Amino acid sequence: MGALARWNTLVQAEELAQALGRDDLVVVDARASLADPDSARRAWELGHLPGARFAHLEEDLSDHALVGGRHPWPDAEAFTAKLGRWGISPRHQVVAYDAGNGGLAAARFWFLLRALGHRDVAVLDGGLARWTALGLPTTTDVPTAAAADYPGTFDQERLLDADEVAARLDDDGLLLDARAPERFRGDVEPLDARAGHVPGAVNRPFSENLDDDGRFKPPARLREEFEQLLAGRHPGEAIAMCGSGVTACHQILAMEHAGLHGAKLYPGSWSGWIEDPSRPVATGDEPVEP
Known part of the structure; x- marks a missing residue:
């Protein structure tokens, strides 16, 4: 074998x-x-x-x-x-x-x-x-598993808090917001207390990672799209966010599938950003600098 x-x-x-x-x-x-x-x-x-x-x-x-x-x-x-x-x-x-x-x-x-x-x-x-x-099998059986040992800690270099996000934006980092355009612009906000986005963020809805059949786009196509957003930056300079740190992970997965490694996550994302009312909020569409 x-x-x-x-x-x-x-x-x-x-x-x-x-x-x-x-x-x-x-x-x-x-x-x-x-x-x-x-x-x-x-x-x-x-x-x-x-x-x-x-x-x-x-x-x-x-x-x-x-x-x-x-x-x-x-x-x-x-x-x-x-x-x-x-x-x-x-x-x-x-x-x-x-x-x-x-x-x-x-x-x-x-x-x-x-x-x-x-x-x-x-x-x-x-x-x-x-x-x-595809007609592949499913079951209602509840699986059992022998307990395992999983030692480990999270790589904090890939998990950024709000202050680190702000600092990296000041240093030409790329903050990719995976929410739908209308939420990014602040036209609507169905889940969080304030509408809008982090000033300087760029909107790339997670749905743009997928083809019409619900599967991910081919790696070469994803790479082309993300490299256009990166505009010469290293992939490790990209930070993914969304509403609460869930769909942002979809962005990182798409980048990794495209061979673009090292993007960071802002786990708090928009709902964490607005926990501090002193943090700035932007609305509408902002121009994307090439």
Whole structure:
């Protein structure tokens, strides 16, 4: 038998289906609903990929005992303890998926592991929607796993707070806001207390990372689009944000898939920025400097 496939950004449903049963593979169902958070767990109970553990966006991929926007970045010790309970260790190939939102919560899970230094983690391209459209198997069985040990801390170089974001903008950093254009402009704000964006930010909605079929665009196309925004900057000078640090991870995943490595995350994002009313807010469209 040849070397086992390792996936670091995306994996296609056909490839994953062939790999089910590998003893080094752990699949995680990270589907989420902002409107009804508990509906995601109920949906997982009704059917999920064979062996898939369930990771709750609010309870597992965020820590609401902390501050920092609507989805505070979790404590490393608490998060790695959950990885261990799911049977995930640093040796595992991990694949995360969600239902029909373009891979948003799965990308959050992906970047949580990446920030721990876990390389072999990927998102199922097209998610559960494409998996079921291909007629691939699902189950209602609740998986069991032997507990594992996951030592690790987050790479703080890739996680920036509001002051670090402001400083890097002053130093020609690129802040990419993944929200929809109408939220970026401040025309509407359905979730947060104030509308608008961080002055100097550039809007790239996460939906621009996807093709019409809900899968990610090809790497070469993504690279061309992001390099146009980078305008000669190193990818590590890019900072991703959104409303609460979830869809921003989709931006980093797209960049990594395009071979553009090292982008940072502002976990608090817009909801964290406006926690301090003294921070400046911009509205409307700002010109993008080439």
